[in-house]
Amino acid sequence: MNYNNSEDQMKTAAEMKIGEKAIIEDIDNEHPSSHRLMEIGFTPGQEIELLNKSIFNDPISFSIRGTIIAIRKNEASSIII
Amino acid sequence: MTLQVTQNKIPLIAITGQPNSGKTTLFNQLSGKKFKTVNYPGSTVEYSISKILSKYSVNANILDSPGIISLIPSSPDEEISVNTLFEHPSHGTPDIITVTVDASQLSRHLYLVRQLINSGFKVVIVLTMLDLLHKKGLDISDKKLSEILKSPVVRVDSNSGKGVDVFLTTVNKLITDLQTSKEINSVIKYAPDNKENLLKSYIEIEEIEKDVIFPVNKSESNDKPDLNKINESLIVLNNRGTFQKPDEFTIKLDRIVLHKFWGLIIFFLTMLFMFTSVFYLAAPLMDIVNDSFSFLSDNASQILGNNWFGNLISQGVISGVGSVLVFLPQILILFLILGLLEDSGFLARGAMLIDKPLSKIGLNGKSFVPMLSGFACAIPAIMAARTITNRKERMLTIFIIPLMSCSARLPVYALLIAFLIPQEEAFTGGLILTLIYIFSIMSSVIIASIVNKFSGKLLGSKDDSSFILELPAYRKPKVSVAISNMFSNAKQYIFKAGPIILYLSMLLWILTYFPNYDPVVNESGKGEDEIVLMKNSERIATSYASEIGYFIEPVMKPLGMDWRVGVSLIATFAAREVFVSSLMLIFKVTDTGEDIQSTLLSAMRNATFENSDIKIFTTATTAGLIVFFVFALQCLSTVAIAKKETGGWRIPVLQIISFTAIAYIFAFITVNGLRFFGIN
Numbered sequence: 001m002n003y004n005n006s007e008d009q010m011k012t013a014a015e016m017k018i019g020e021k022a023i024i025e026d027i028d029n030e031h032p033s034s035h036r037l038m039e040i041g042f043t044p045g046q047e048i049e050l051l052n053k054s055i056f057n058d059p060i061s062f063s064i065r066g067t068i069i070a071i072r073k074n075e076a077s078s079i080i081i
Numbered sequence: 082m083t084l085q086v087t088q089n090k091i092p093l094i095a096i097t098g099q100p101n102s103g104k105t106t107l108f109n110q111l112s113g114k115k116f117k118t119v120n121y122p123g124s125t126v127e128y129s130i131s132k133i134l135s136k137y138s139v140n141a142n143i144l145d146s147p148g149i150i151s152l153i154p155s156s157p158d159e160e161i162s163v164n165t166l167f168e169h170p171s172h173g174t175p176d177i178i179t180v181t182v183d184a185s186q187l188s189r190h191l192y193l194v195r196q197l198i199n200s201g202f203k204v205v206i207v208l209t210m211l212d213l214l215h216k217k218g219l220d221i222s223d224k225k226l227s228e229i230l231k232s233p234v235v236r237v238d239s240n241s242g243k244g245v246d247v248f249l250t251t252v253n254k255l256i257t258d259l260q261t262s263k264e265i266n267s268v269i270k271y272a273p274d275n276k277e278n279l280l281k282s283y284i285e286i287e288e289i290e291k292d293v294i295f296p297v298n299k300s301e302s303n304d305k306p307d308l309n310k311i312n313e314s315l316i317v318l319n320n321r322g323t324f325q326k327p328d329e330f331t332i333k334l335d336r337i338v339l340h341k342f343w344g345l346i347i348f349f350l351t352m353l354f355m356f357t358s359v360f361y362l363a364a365p366l367m368d369i370v371n372d373s374f375s376f377l378s379d380n381a382s383q384i385l386g387n388n389w390f391g392n393l394i395s396q397g398v399i400s401g402v403g404s405v406l407v408f409l410p411q412i413l414i415l416f417l418i419l420g421l422l423e424d425s426g427f428l429a430r431g432a433m434l435i436d437k438p439l440s441k442i443g444l445n446g447k448s449f450v451p452m453l454s455g456f457a458c459a460i461p462a463i464m465a466a467r468t469i470t471n472r473k474e475r476m477l478t479i480f481i482i483p484l485m486s487c488s489a490r491l492p493v494y495a496l497l498i499a500f501l502i503p504q505e506e507a508f509t510g511g512l513i514l515t516l517i518y519i520f521s522i523m524s525s526v527i528i529a530s531i532v533n534k535f536s537g538k539l540l541g542s543k544d545d546s547s548f549i550l551e552l553p554a555y556r557k558p559k560v561s562v563a564i565s566n567m568f569s570n571a572k573q574y575i576f577k578a579g580p581i582i583l584y585l586s587m588l589l590w591i592l593t594y595f596p597n598y599d600p601v602v603n604e605s606g607k608g609e610d611e612i613v614l615m616k617n618s619e620r621i622a623t624s625y626a627s628e629i630g631y632f633i634e635p636v637m638k639p640l641g642m643d644w645r646v647g648v649s650l651i652a653t654f655a656a657r658e659v660f661v662s663s664l665m666l667i668f669k670v671t672d673t674g675e676d677i678q679s680t681l682l683s684a685m686r687n688a689t690f691e692n693s694d695i696k697i698f699t700t701a702t703t704a705g706l707i708v709f710f711v712f713a714l715q716c717l718s719t720v721a722i723a724k725k726e727t728g729g730w731r732i733p734v735l736q737i738i739s740f741t742a743i744a745y746i747f748a749f750i751t752v753n754g755l756r757f758f759g760i761n
Contacts (some may be wrong), residue, residue, distance in 0.1 A: 029276065033547050038276065039151045039547065041189045043283045051332060052339040056437040059446075059548050060337070066186035066217075067327030068335070068552040070433040072440070075547060 013062070013079035015051040022081035023047050031078030033071075042066040042079055091132075092141045093172050097197075098181035098487040099190055101553040102146040103209035106239045107181055108145040111137070111423055112529055114565050116145070118573060124172055125467075126161045129569075130172070132444040139250050142257065144172065152196045152272035158472050167200075167268060174268055177255055178202045179248075184221050184236075185213035185554070186325060187294065191286045198232060203259065205251055206234045207244075213554055220297040228319060229289050251490050294325075314635075328554040331426070335552070338430050348434050351427065352453055356756035359415050359457040360488060372629060374403030387613065389598040400406040402657060404586055405579040406458045408718065409571060415454055415461040416570045420563030423468070426555045436548055442526055442534025445469055448478040455485030459719045463726050464570060471547065476540040476732060479723055480532055483714045483736060484525035486518050489657040490710055496661050497707050500682055501700060506652075509739070521711045528743070576723070581721035589655050593648075593663075597623040618669045626651050640709075640745075641702035641752050643690055653715045660715075699761050705752035712744035 016022060024046050027034050041064050042048070049063040054070075061070040101134040108116070112131035120127050129145040147162040154160035168174055178197055182190040200202050208223060227234040233251045237244035241570035273279075338344050378395040385391030422428045428450070436446030442453075447469045462482045469475040494514060501509045530538055600619035604612050622626065622645075630648035637647045645667045652663035661681070668684045685698040714720070714736050723733040755761075 027276075033549065035153070035156075035274075035276075035279075036150070036155045036440055036547075037548060038279050039153070039192060040551075041192075041283075043280055051327075053341075054339065055341050055345060056655060058437045059433050059550075061335070061433065061552055063327050063332070064111050066327060066555070067183075067189065068282075068327045068331065069552045070429070070548070070552055072436070072548045073222045080380060 011081050012077045013050070014060070014073045014076035015049065016060075016076075016081070018050055018053060021049045024073055024079055028078040028080060028081045031075070033075045034078050035079055037043060037059060037075060037078065046059070048079075048081075091648065092176040092259070093144060093169070093174075094133075094141050094177045094179055094252060095144045095146055095166060095169075096179045096181065097146055097166060097193070098148060099150055099193060101185070101551055102148070102181040102183045102190060103207075103237075103239045104148055105145060105566075105652070107179070107207060107209070107237060107245075108143060109562055109565055110242050110245055111143050112145075114568070115227065116569075118569055120728070121161050121165055124158070124691045125726060126158050126165075128165070128169075133249070133730050136219065137245075137251050139253050141252070141483070144169065144174065144175065148457070149193065151193060152161060152270055153274055156470070156472060158470070163270075167270060170328060176259060176735050177204065177205060177252060179205045179207055179252075180313050181207045181209050182212045182751045183213075184208045185217065185328070186209045187221070188283070188290050188325075191289065194230065195282060195286065196272045197407045201268045201271070204230075204232045205248070205255065206230065206232055207248060208234060208236045209239055210554075211236055211238065212240075214294075215297070216328060216330075217326065217426065217580045218296055219294055220291045222295065226289070226293045233620045238660050245421060247259070261739075275601075291462075309432040314539075331552075331554045334555055335430070338427070344434055348431050351422070351431070352450075355418050355450070356453055356457065358418060359411050359454060359461065363410040363414050363457070367407050368402065370409065374399060374406070375651065389594070392594060392598075393419070393590075394652050396594075397587050398714070399436070401583045401586040401590070404573065404718065408458060411458050412461045412464065412571050412574055413567055415457075415465060416567040417563055419450065419465060420469070420566045421558040422561070424556075424558035424563060428468070428554045429550055429552050433548075433552065436564065440546065440548070442530040443477055443536065443546065444529065445471060445474040445478075445546070446550075448474060451478050451482060452485060455487060458487050458489070459483050459716065460574070460722050463719070464725065465573060473536050473540060473547065476727060477529060477533060477536060479727055480540065480736060481525045481529045482731060483723075483740065484521060484528060484712065486521045487657075487716075489716070492658045493660045493710050494707060496664075496678065496681070497703050497710075499678065500685060500698060500703050517711060524712070524743075529580060541731065545643035545680075546559070555613065576721045577724045578718070581724060585717040585721065586655055589652070592626045592629070593621050593624050593652055614666075615669070618666050621648065621652070621663070624648075634743075638754070640705050641697070641756075642706070643697055645688075646697065650709075650713075650715065651753070654717050657710070657715050660710075680729070681687065701752045701755040701761055704755060705748040708751045709744045709748040712740050712747060714740040 012024065013024075024042060024044050026044050027038055027042060030036075042062075046064065050054055050060060051063050051068060052061045054060070057072045058073045060073060061068050062076075094107050096104055108129065108131075111133050112129075113134045116129045116131035118127055118129045128147070131143055133139045133141050133143055145226050146166055147158075149159060149162050149166070152163050154163050154205070166175070180190075180194050180197060182194060194204065194206060195306060207228070208226075211221070214221060223234040223236055232253070235244055235248045235251055237248055303383055323628065340345060378399045382391045382395035385394055419428070422431070431449065432446030434446070437451045439446060439448050448466070450468070451462045451465040452516055454465050462485070463479050466475050466478045466482070494517060498510045498513050502513070567587060597620055601617050602612065602615040602619050607615065626648050627644065629651055630644035633647045634644040637643060646664075648667050649660055649663040653660040664685070666683050668681075668688055686696075688697045690696055690697060720733045720737065723736060724730055727733070
């Protein structure tokens with residue numbers, strides 16, 4: 001168990017709440033979809049907003065670069081905010 | 082790969098763009114409805130090709146290649162789309178590439194544009210969705226964008242087609258330039274595959290976006306400019322990164338459509354509407370097709386006589402064509418509704434809502450519509466699976482669709498349930514039917530998850546499962562696009578799957594008709610109709626199919642059935658509903674009484690194994706037969722369409738073998754299990 005509640009603990013887009021906005025910090029290169037996510041516009045510095053969660057809270061949809069894109073939580077977990 | 086426009090070659094213009102960028106709409110506007118849809122060799126990826134409509138007087142071919150996000154493919158299908166953009170197998174390298182760009186999300190769409198320009202293509206940029214951009218209080222300077230990208234930029238309004246003429250003038254000028262200039266331009270894929278380059282590219286794109294997008298005064302007609310709106314736009318302009326927001330109306334509507342309760346209600350009502358349309362609206366149309374073909378078939382056999390040639394034409398050819406066309410109403414209705422739902426933006430939301438449970442068994446939210454359609458008919462359902470972009474998920478969906486209890490199984494179930502349950506107990510019959518449906522759904526879920534585990538080996542495809550789907554802005558669907566898409570799908574079905582269905586049903590006809598094509602029966606004291614029926618019975622009882630029936634009898638025995646049921650099962654491959662009529666023939670139900678079903682039922686009750694008085698149809702064997710029909714792939718048309726949509730025989734053959742084996746095993750367990758508990 002990690003008790004260190006420091007600020008540099010990583011948060012990902014998968015943990016965002018509906019209506020929450022965040023600036024993308026980085027994309028985890030290890031994730032198989034990381035390249036595709038960046039290509040469709042999830043790049044560091046970009047602001048995203050979590051708009052909706054589907055039933056079972058997955059997939060989730062983000063406002064990004066003038067459109068809305070739905071991704072699975074698994075993919076969202078590679079977006080570090 | 083070189084660009085070389087010579088005088089004698091018709092120039093090729095490829096249209097590409099990201100999904101939802103208005104690519105196909107533009108293609109339809111340029112081509113009219115006269116386009117050819119072809120598969121790339123050895124794959125299921127399709128392209129459409131056409132000449133530009135003569136009214137535009139531009140002599141060029143246009144190619145609608147599949148939408149791509151980037152030149153770096155992330156799946157085998159995308160790889161084909163990208164590679165063929167550079168070197169088309171039958172049309173070579175395009176002379177001009179037209180990219181449709183959604184101006185309301187410019188930065189995302191410029192990414193592909195820059196890759197194409199950097200690769201050396203002559204690129205024409207078509208800006209679409211300008212109405213959405215205006216709704217945000219923004220506009221775009223096409224002139225500036227053109228200067229920065231050093232490529233022509235044209236605005237086209239997809240609703241009115243305004244701007245298409247400017248586009249064509251631009252294209253015409255480019256073609257003339259290419260034809261007169263001596264220089265040979267070469268195309269080399271330029272798409273650096275590393276993160277650093279990708280991010281640098283996006284930073285440059287954001288700079289371009291800031292240069293070309295500007296706020297506008299929306300209330301032009303009013304005297305006073307809307308200061309608030311301008312200020313709002315300016316504030317967002319100063320933000321870092323890109324500043325565009327999604328369509329506001331879409332965000333608001335999504336709160337309902339993707340709501341955990343209301344969203345689900347809307348989704349199920351929509352799906353219910355779609356399903357009932359395919360199921361019930363198509364039924365009268367299918368009856369018309371069936372009736373007109375049996376009318377033709379009757380007439381043909383009357384004119385040609387009841388001989389082998391007359392029967393070949395009437396029962397082989399005419400009925401064969403009828404069995405191809407009978408699926409057309411369902412295909413047309415399903416694809417029209419699907420097209421409208423897709424174009425309105427709803428289908429993507431539906432896929433998102435239902436993705437989670439389906440992802441557990443290796444499927445995708447987009448698998449839902451094809452699977453649901455499978456309860457009406459597997460043929461349109463398997464065709465609808467082409468909306469699934471991920472290859473593995475598409476193959477898996479196609480694989481399990483035949484397990485959905487299609488409408489053709491209903492008459493079979495109805496007959497067999499009627500045999501089990503006395504007519505007074507209609508409620509029990511309904512309950513059994515419901516249980517059959519639940520049983521078939523549960524088994525298909527289990528089978529899907531098993532096949533998913535071995536997807537690499539079984540389906541020959543093991544893409545990573547992922548779900549990245551744009552939820553496009555809601556808009557009024559374009560009926561013309563949906564209709565053109567509907568006809569294109571119907572045409573492909575008739576010309577690609579149709580011949581296979583026809584050949585296979587002819588083969589089946591031969592098996593059930595020869596060698597004893599003119600049997601001798603005792604005609605004394607019989608009416609003419611009765612003699613024909615007796616001949617038909619005798620013919621099938623001595624046909625090649627019956628030989629196969631005898632051959633497989635040892636396999637049928639453990640199920641408590643004899644060769645005659647085997648023959649019926651073989652004949653049923655033409656279509657499941659044929660089971661009832663072939664049972665009648667093989668059990669010599671020649672008494673054409675008022676109520677065929679009760680005549681057949683009593684014939685079944687009295688049927689015994691040859692040279693014994695052991696009954697064939699008992700409670701146990703009938704239940705076993707029902708279970709057999711739940712799993713067995715008793716439909717040649719399904720095999721044909723699965724072959725076409727998966728691009729080979731691997732999956733259909735696998736389906737036949739595995740579903741027949743499962744059907745047999747479960748029927749065996751049912752029959753002998755019931756017998757074990759004393760139910761005979």
